[in-house]
Amino acid sequence: MIKDTKHEGQASTIPKTLAETTPPISPGHDYTWALFQQMMEVQRTLGELNRAVTILTDKSEKHGDKLDKISHKVFAAQVVFYVIVGILTAASGIIVFFLNKFWGAIIPLLQAKPHP
DSSP states (O other), rough: OOOOTTTTSOOOOOOOSSSSSOOEEEEGGHHHHHHHHHHHHHHHHHHHHHHHHHHHHHHHHHHHHHHHHHHHHHHHHHHHHHHHHHHHHHHHHHHHHHHHHHHHHHHHHHSSSSOO
16 A cells, blocks of 8 residues: 555544635636737727728828819810710811812803813
């Protein structure tokens, strides 16, 4: 049999009753501080993400405004182009009309008198 070196002079006894309460938890297993640090780190990271999303949203709105201005300028350029094309078409039609009338009046005169 193995001898117990710590209690050599004492006789071994069996406890007569069980403990009425649970033993206290040792303070070495308390992870609340580490959990608190991790939660604060998560909160800081979420704050940074929230700020980044806000900045991106603002930039997106500014880009949307720029695109609206560009689309208005493109529309105005199209209108100007169509107006110029319309004016040129009308002017060329008037010129062709007058040239037709001019040649219609000149050709009978050229055919009536021969050239010397």
